[in-house]
Amino acid sequence: MNDASSSAPKAALTVDVRENGVAVITYDVPGATMNTLRKDFVEEFGAVFDGIAKNDAVRAAVLISGKKDSFIAGADIDMLSEIHGVETAETMCHEGHAAIAKLAKSTKPIVAAIHGAALGGGFEVALACQGRILSHSRKTMLGLPEVKLGLLPGLSGLQRLAMLTSVQVALDFGLTGKNMRPKKALKLGVADDVVPRPILEKVAIAYALSLANGKKREKKSRIDRDELMQFALEKNPVGRSVLFKKARETLDKKTGGHYPSPYRIVDVLETYAQSGFEKSQAVEARAFAELLDSDVSSNLMGLFFATTAMKKDTGVDDETIEPRTIDKVGVLGAGLMGAGITSVSIDKGIEVRLKDRDAASVGRGIKYVCGILDTKVKRRHMTKPERAEVLGRLSTTVDYSGMKKVELVIEAVFEDLDLKRTVLKDVEGSCAPGVIFASNTSSIPISKIAEASDKPENVVGMHYFSPVHKMPLLEVIRTEHTAPEVVATAVQIGKRQGKTVIVVRDGVGFYTSRILGPYMNEASYMLSEGIKVDDLDRAMTKFGWPVGPMTLADEVGLDVAAHIGPIMVAEFGERMTPPPTVGSLVEDGRKGRKNEKGFYLYGKAAKKRGKGKHVDETVYAALKLATPDYKTSPIPIEEIQERCNLQFINEALHCWGEGLLRSPRDGDIGAIFGLGFPPYLGGPFRHVDVLGASHVLGRIEYYQERFGARWAPAPALADMAKAGTRFYD
């Protein structure tokens, strides 16, 4: 036995040379639950693999992880965020290339034995090995997710994946950052074998030895017809240039040009295909360094750090507060939201008792839940026995039977204050004493509902977003009476349901609905100034919003917006006043997508007009406006974007100034995960930091002069501009 790391007690790599001449190299970062590539990986990998090359007793090697469920989960992102300056990052990247080359060029075969996540740098290390054996496990996944942080793979993983498979496959995995499961890896020829975990090391050792004995690595890639076409495309220069041109065009459509990293990924692979591996490494190092130095990457990393920190946040400032243990949840209302909440709960191991008024409504709820699970089975994210197990956690009722032991009830009945108060009283009378009552209301202040309660300390808001199984945010709302322990319990349940949770203080519209108000109103004002519905939407999607304000209004429901509008005006005054025309939409029977009558055409009328979305041209008359007829928009696109965004940001700053939020971080996460604020900007608060508070204030004052009171700047913004402060360091 030979321990190459004995002189460095804190080394992550240890080497054990077996009698058969195979060195088993174990990567196990001390003190961490998960393996990542640390700053010193270049020296450590360099030293160990130099040692392997020189050691005559070693014929082959296996690289394996010492952690339970991670091979190497990627580069240490803290370390990346501390690198400053393009030159430093470029040098670091070149050093990484040199260290990885020791594996890639090793004359002694090195086989990666992978169980758990091999992501980013971890996958790149594995790709540089001469073979890869994977465990047959749900935990095992490969991938190059750097694009999600605004970066690109910096250890030539793109090119090595292209070598093993095709440029097309490397583009696909590099640009989406999606995971590659063992079965797919085997099909693509990335994995040499997939075996049960207990024999992973043994099989990898045997495979390494066989390679050392001269066995050639089989190319297992079994490609289908479409992929064959792609290969044909890649094989000649004209085909290749078509491939890259198409990739860039798709990116223009998908990202609006706001995210530089996917374009740089295309550059790297194009250089690799046209000019070879070495030249592509130079392009890669420069691109990596420039991306790491960019605002977009720092914003996206900020989001990563925020969501990581939020996983550990209990939602209350007092660290001694413990959440209650909840095994069973009651859900009232099996409609769109209730069924959605049920599905994410049972899926994550929480038992649910679902209640609605009658069997038919319960039936609709069950159908909805089954639909979600069926899709998971179809997409192979769940097996049929797992589906049965998940459904086994659901029971239903049309009265309060079976609710005696329920410790938390989430209500999602109709949006009606009296009804919410009635069910609250029913719950307090029927469930366990001390039961927590959580309301999923989208607009009623929680304290108003809690007025009906004998124990307002147990009443809290849990505001989910539709569709619940897809939307990542949960907004927990605390009233002045809600007990911290109840807040912490709601947060913990939300996290168990897979949500990112922010906690906000109670008030009309909470945080998310409130900041959307002035944004939507501003779009409506521009509509009454003569801008076309689709031009408004296009302007905002071009800026990076997932949908435009008019589409969003149709989705949320024009009746819902019309209902909330006056409540907002009553609470916040003039700055929430919509243009006078908006009310006429509901009078015209337009509720949006739900009744297929809104700003856009739906159903048969839409189909008649062919592919894509079509504005319902009769909407202008319903708004008592002339149908716009212009070639050049009377309001420039930049102004449309700025006016909507500034209203959104200004309201977020009002919320901050009023103490609604616990931190700017929560405000940024709520805006991005709940409403779709463009992630590349890092959230409204980060965006103010980048633009500068005085610049933002100046622009708002400019519009205030043009349009009056609805543009009054938030006091917190004026204070920050005066003091020259920022939200983030």
Ligand code: NAI
């Ligand atoms: P929905 O109309 O689809 O479902 C409401 C359900 O409640 C119906 O199945 C109805 O039969 C049931 N119900 C009525 N009275 C009941 C009672 N006494 N006991 C048990 N069930 C009863 O409505 P949706 O869209 O699911 O909304 C529910 C709540 O969630 C509302 O407060 C809404 O404001 C809120 N919300 C809705 C969002 C959305 O996008 N739809 C987003 C966030 C919150």
